Every structure is written in C-alpha cells, then in structure tokens.
Amino acid sequence: MLKVAIVLLMLALVASLGSGFYFLMVDQGDKNRRRLYNSLGVRLGLALTLAAVIVYGVSTGQIGHRNPWDGGPVAEQEP
Numbered sequence: 001m002l003k004v005a006i007v008l009l010m011l012a013l014v015a016s017l018g019s020g021f022y023f024l025m026v027d028q029g030d031k032n033r034r035r036l037y038n039s040l041g042v043r044l045g046l047a048l049t050l051a052a053v054i055v056y057g058v059s060t061g062q063i064g065h066r067n068p069w070d071g072g073p074v075a076e077q078e079p
Contacts, residue, residue, distance in 0.1 A: 002057045009050040016043040 020039035027033045057063035 002053065002062050005053055006050065006057070009046055009053065013043060013046050013050065016046060 016039055020036055020043065023033075023035040023039055027036060054063065
C-alpha cells in the first residue's frame with residue numbers, strides 16, 4: 001500500500017511539472033497570472049509529502065533495501 005502511494009505521488013509530481021511547463025509557455029511572463037507559482041507550490045507540497053512517506057516507510061521497516069551485495073548485519077566472532 002505504501003509503495004502505491006509513493007508511485008501515485010511521483011506521478012502527481014510529473015503531472016505538476018508538466019502543468020508548470022505549460023503555464024510557463026502559455027502565460028509568457030504575464031505578471032497578473034499566478035498559475036506558475038501555484039504549480040510550484042503544489043509541486044513543493046507533493047515533494048515534501050513524498051519525502052515524508054519515504055522516511056515513514058524506511059523508519060517502520062515497510063520499505064527496505066534488497067541489495068545483493070549487502071548480506072545484512074554481520075555477527076561478531078569470538079576469538
């Protein structure tokens with residue numbers, strides 16, 4: 001469930017990036033339109049939410065790493 005939320009947040013970030021680019025091209029520096037700044041604010045909020053979800057997943061152990069070169073914790077050997 002957490003991985004689905006991460007993927008959805010990443011897709012929302014890409015959509016917000018696309019809308020920001022669209023607003024940048026259409027508005028062409030019109031100072032009365034604030035759509036580009038609103039898109040930036042939405043993107044910033046989504047990025048912070050994504051970072052918080054990832055930190056939550058790692059801290060609870062729901063998201064981990066499965067690197068083939070990492071064998072996990074090494075037990076100490078007695079002499």
